[in-house]
Amino acid sequence: MSKNCCSASCCQTPAAKCPACGASGQKVPFETVKNMVRNDVPDSEAFGVCLAADCDVVYFSPGRVFRQSDVRVPIAWKDGATPKYVCYCNRVTEDEIIHAVAKNGARTVSDVAKATGAMKNGNCIANNPKGACCHKDIESVIHRSLESK
Ligand SMILES: [Zn+2]
Known part of the structure; x- marks a missing residue:
């Protein structure tokens, strides 16, 4: 394989719990959130991503949540994504x-x-x-x- 994206420092780290469903999230780089969310994300906060299939929240920070409708792409691990x-x-x-x-x-x-x-x-x-x-x-x-x- 010429270019293996796993060589980057992108491996999963646990983050805080999702404020909507309480499941443990995973840390996600701010760059990802900024690129995925339709609207501007002005502040570089620490975001987590909710991996629960039946929760509508995708990203969360201490002060904010972004739901599936705020994100540009279907979120494959959420129920009903196509x-x-x-x-x-x-x-x-x-x-x-x-x-x-x-x-x-x-x-x-x-x-x-x-x-x-x-x-x-x-x-x-x-x-x-x-x-x-x-x-x-x-x-x-x-x-x-x-x-x-
Ligand atoms: Zn959740």
Whole structure:
């Protein structure tokens, strides 16, 4: 792989709890929030991202929340998101990964990357709403597809 976005310092760190649902969030770079939210985000606050599927809040800081309707892209891990992007940088969906596993015999993240174009030209901080690399998310889709066989 020529460009592996996981080499960046983008790995998940736990953050505060979501003020709406109480689930533990994950820290997210301010640059990500600024790029994802439709309106201007003037202050560089520390933001967390809520990973709960049934909670409408995407980003939260001590003084603010942004909901799904405030964000430019569908949030794949929230209930009802379509399409479900896993690799946001190259717009690869969960369905495409499941297909690569079922039809092309992909078994690893690099197989999926080859079959779908995922993880090429990664700029996860700007494009992925988690502000982190999709590598782990691709892995979990592969595992789920293999288990459901
Ligand atoms: Zn929440």
